[in-house]
Amino acid sequence: MVENQSDTFDIGGDLTVHRLGFGAMRVTGEDIIGRPDDEQAAREVLRHARDIGVDFIDTADSYGPGVSERLIREALHPYEDVVVATKGGLLRNRDGDWLPQGDPDYLRNAHLASLDRLGVDSIDLYQYHRPDPDADFEASIHALAELKDEGVIEHVGVSNVSVEQLETARDIVDVATVQNNYNVANREHQDVLDACEEYGIGFIPYFPIGAGDLDEKEAAVREIADAHDASVYQIALAWLLHTSDVTLPIPGTSSIDHLEENVAASAIDLTDDELARLDA
Numbered sequence: 001m002v003e004n005q006s007d008t009f010d011i012g013g014d015l016t017v018h019r020l021g022f023g024a025m026r027v028t029g030e031d032i033i034g035r036p037d038d039e040q041a042a043r044e045v046l047r048h049a050r051d052i053g054v055d056f057i058d059t060a061d062s063y064g065p066g067v068s069e070r071l072i073r074e075a076l077h078p079y080e081d082v083v084v085a086t087k088g089g090l091l092r093n094r095d096g097d098w099l100p101q102g103d104p105d106y107l108r109n110a111h112l113a114s115l116d117r118l119g120v121d122s123i124d125l126y127q128y129h130r131p132d133p134d135a136d137f138e139a140s141i142h143a144l145a146e147l148k149d150e151g152v153i154e155h156v157g158v159s160n161v162s163v164e165q166l167e168t169a170r171d172i173v174d175v176a177t178v179q180n181n182y183n184v185a186n187r188e189h190q191d192v193l194d195a196c197e198e199y200g201i202g203f204i205p206y207f208p209i210g211a212g213d214l215d216e217k218e219a220a221v222r223e224i225a226d227a228h229d230a231s232v233y234q235i236a237l238a239w240l241l242h243t244s245d246v247t248l249p250i251p252g253t254s255s256i257d258h259l260e261e262n263v264a265a266s267a268i269d270l271t272d273d274e275l276a277r278l279d280a
Contacts, residue, residue: 006245007266012154015155017055017248018054018055018056019249019266020248020262021056021248021249022250022251024057024071025068026253027042027063027068027071027254031096032064033092042075044256046076048256049259050076052260055082055083056083057082058179058204058250059072059087060086060087060088060090060127061110062087062098065092073117073119077119084124085124087128087157088114088128089132089140090130100130100131100132100134101135102128102137103132104140108147111126114126122154126153127158127177127179128157128159128169131160141156141158141168145172156175156176163195166192166195167195177201179204180193181207183210184210184240193244196246197246202246203246203248204249205247205249208240208249208251217278220278221235224270228268233261234264237266238265239270241265
């Protein structure tokens, strides 16, 4: 068996969390718009995540919009032993379009709204959701750096960035995390993960199980899943935890059963041979 990876990570050097977190995008309505059909059930999923040891919750103001943050407050406030990360800088309209918005004044107002919805005076980890091609990237990051200086953000993260953009952001503020699309079937941002490893930055892979689409990796993942009496989703999550000590997968679900299945993936030890097959 491979040596066990650390099951915790220190975000920004001081926020210690278990590396398998929870992505709260799916506690909203259909297509991530509006309220879920059963808000009480959504709150129960969030509470159950905390109760079984998940202490890192990731959300965004655009999930709902605003719905996920509000439900997190209703379910988990005052957040004892739970780190809540949110994001700003990406609008969601009723047609389902995702629209980058990186204007510094917009980000400051978005941050204020997130403070209110989450019921906090300072946000543990506030992430710039996506670079806006119509806004100056450095100005966007400076806005978050100023909010950190004011004490209303504890740590700054970036999302959907290249290595070059990460380096630019690091010249302005201490970057605690990067959140990019990454999974066993999609290594497009391997260079960003490599940079995060070099700098000790947390790497939050979204779509950690590829929305169920594992492409050419599916056969290998299924065979390994059978060997461990596990699901393909659990093996995909276990691979993310094994592939680097800085990865912080955040699988999301609206189901307690799926939540428990996801968390159980952190106990799966993959052999060197299995990792080699998945890395090939």
